[in-house]
Structure formats: C-alpha cells, structure tokens
Amino acid sequence: MKLNVENLSFSYEDQAIVRNLSFSVKDGEFIGILGPSGCGKSTLLNVLAGILKPQSGRILIDGKEIRGSSPQFAYMPQNDLLFPWKTILDNVCLYGEIHHCKEAMVEKARSQMARFGLGGCESKFPEELSGGMRQRAAFLRTALCEAGIFLLDEPFGALDVITRSDMQDWLRELCTNLQRTILLVTHDTDEAIYLSDRILVMGAPGEGIRREIAITEQNRTREWLYEQGALRGKIHKLIKGIQ
Template identity: 45%
Template sequence: MVGEINVKDVVQTFIQPDGSTLTALDHVNLNVKAGSFVSFIGPSGCGKTTLLRLIAGLTKPASGEITLDGEKIDGPHYERGLVFQNPTLFPWLSIYDNVAFGLKARKIYKDKKQEVSEYLSLVGLENFASSYPHQLSGGMAQRASLARALIGHPKVLLLDEPLGALDAFTRMNMQDELLRIRSEKSMTMIMVTHDVDEALYLSDKIVVMSPRPAKIEDIIDVKMFRPRQRNNPEFLRLRSQILKTLHYAGNEPEQEYVI
C-alpha cells in the first residue's frame, strides 16, 4: 500500500497587505496512513485549505516538511491529484479532452488512450465525452474533474470541499460515489470540508482544526462499518463531540423536571 503522508512540524505564514505576518499553520504534525480517508474539518480560517495546498505542493511551508511515502514534497505532482470546490474544467476542451489532459501533458496519451473512456464510465459520464463543460450540471462537472484527477493514478487524492457547491441530493450521491471509487482504485483520500456529517459519513479519521492560531484541535478515529447510517447512535455521538470541540454545540439545555 502506498500513499502515506507525513506532516512534520509544519509552519506556514503569510504576509498580510498591512505588512504584518499571519500564522496560517502553527507547528502542525500529522500522519495519514496509506489508503485511509481523512477529513480536515473546522471553521474558515483554521488553515485546512492551507494544509491541503501544502500537501498538493502548490505552496511551500515556511518551515517543517511534508513527505509522501518518505519522499519530501517539493512542488505539484500528478501522484497527488487535486479536486477543487469549483470543477475548474478547461472550458475550451470537451469533457473527453479534459479527462485526457493529464495524459497528454505527460505525453503518455498514445499508450493509455483507452483509460480515458474507462475513467469517463467510472464517473458515469461516458455519454458526455464530446460535451463542453458549460453544458454540464454542477454535479456532472465535478465528476468530470474527479475523473481528470483520477486518471493520473494518484497515490493521494486531495479534495478541497469538492461537494461544497452541490445541492444536498447530488451531494449525498457523490459521497457514495467517492467511496465506491476508493474501493475500486485504492488510494489515500484527504478531504477538506466544513460539513460534519459529510466528514463522519466518509472518513476513517477526522482532523478537527481551530483558527487563530490555526492548529489541530483533535483527531478522531471513526470506527463505524460502511455503509454508515447517518442516524446511528455512534454517528450522532461523534457528531456532537466534534461540534463541542469546535464550540458549536450551543448551550446545554436546561434540565427540566416534571413531577
């Protein structure tokens, strides 16, 4: 099994427009086991997207290092696929060519042509190969962008709120879709979300982060069997635990006794 991510003592700072330094991540340590599904959850400003972008290699940490299977991450690479909240498909390419983009960029398209249709059917878009992105619904576009990332056989798939822009029903379908894809193509998946239910439904491990200073508050192991039920007592217990950690649990209800 490959795809183990190690985050070692990572600090990330940004210079703000007024010249002051903002600490976006404060000495973060994290181990993501190969083949597991890990979610980063927390309110905005907690550094979860910053951490994901560091793993993707789009930015470099101020100090500390991140490794994939022991190798230091130094810039973006197709073995760490990335899916954004917006599908960010190339609007001038058909869905087929969007999915084939990575193969063509790496000049292996000729040998692996058949994989394009394979991945299109994996996400259920085999009938939309010649459509253009603007002709697709939000959910379909997000599937296409998923296929585009998956075709590079990434060891790690990074998902930055991939389902955030979808309606509730499409969202639940896509959650099952993600799990199905993970069972078909084994890989590590790391997802940023601020939906507690989504994190609980999908993850083996939930990293709860808090803002100012941005740090890891808690790491929760989710040991429920799949397919998970959203009304399972364990599900609800973990849900309130996470909300409590994030201080979103609200006030305790006042005890009332009726005699």
C-alpha cells in the same frame, strides 16, 4: 502511500495560517478534514500540493522528503479549474495528455462518464454544463490519476444529495479497492463520518488540529450514519470551539 507532515508553517504576510503543524497519514487511510471557514484547510492542501511554498517544515511521502509538487499527489482544488477552451473529455483526460498516456485515459474516462452523470457530455464545453456537472468532471479528472495520495477540497460541495451519496460510495471504493490514501476537506460532518478512518478538526488560523477523532466502526452504512447523532454533535461543538 504514507504521508508525514512535520512542523509545517505557512503565513500570508504576517498572518500565520498553518503553524508548526504535524500529522501522519497511513497507507490507504482516509482522513476527513473539518474546520471553520477560513481556518486554512485549502491553504494546507495548496502547501501539500506544492502550489504554496511553506516557510518551514517538511512533507514526506513514504519517508522521502518532497519539495514543490509531487506526482504522488492528485489534487482537486476547491474551484473546479476546468479549461473553458477544452471539451469535457479533454478536460477529464488532462493528466493523460500531460503524461503522454492520453489514449489509455480516454478509454478509462469514457467507461466512467455515465457513472459520473456525464454521459453524452464528452464533446461539450464547461460553460454548457451545470455547476454540479462541472464538479463531477473535475472529480473524474482527479480520480483517473494514478497518484497514491488524493487531496480533495470539497469535491462534492456543488452536488445534489443523491449524486453526492453516489460519489461518496465511489470514493470509498477507490480508497478500499485501489488502496489510495485520501485527504478530504469537507464542510459536511456526515460525509466525514461516513467516509473517514480518522477526522482532523482544525481550529482557527494558526491553531492547527484541535482534535483527532478515530472512526472505528468498520461496517459503516447509511443506516449506521443516521444513528450517529452524538458524534455529529460533538464534532459541531469542536468546530464552533465550544468543547
């Protein structure tokens, strides 16, 4: 699905966090969003997801303006938001419950639990899991949504490096094979380079997009990624505002 953001503005009281922001995302495109801490990445996703109301601007999905929340967005917020009173399986299948298709979702979820390192955790409660396991459960919950656009806020921040790379590959498959449009906020430059078709580097609050970087290499591999020192350096400088 195609996303258009037009002149979007959002302020907290008198502090402009998102100011006149415009950008477009093509159907099936993978966008990485990088930027300094506190620049407004989570705020932007909250506005897109309809949790925060923009003061001005428009959000269009496939050319149609949306107001408030849209079922076309699957949102994974920065904090995992698992319900402590629900089991892991029930948490993962939350959207199935909301949309009255829980049985089908339970089946899908069960088939993915092991891949997500959650085998045997179906009847456990969130407090019994590690931080990384909770994050994988929240990611699986989002990944099982049928929505066309995924908004992911640091989905792998709490994961160890091996699981993280496995989840990155899983996400890439999701984008390629299932034609999902993805906006991924991350602090990990390598993650953004490896996964994104285009990287948006945000500046200070209210500054908006400092630079767009297209990743043109089609056959990105881990080996290729290791050789991207110059690109990595360029992005770091942009985030720090010294280029």
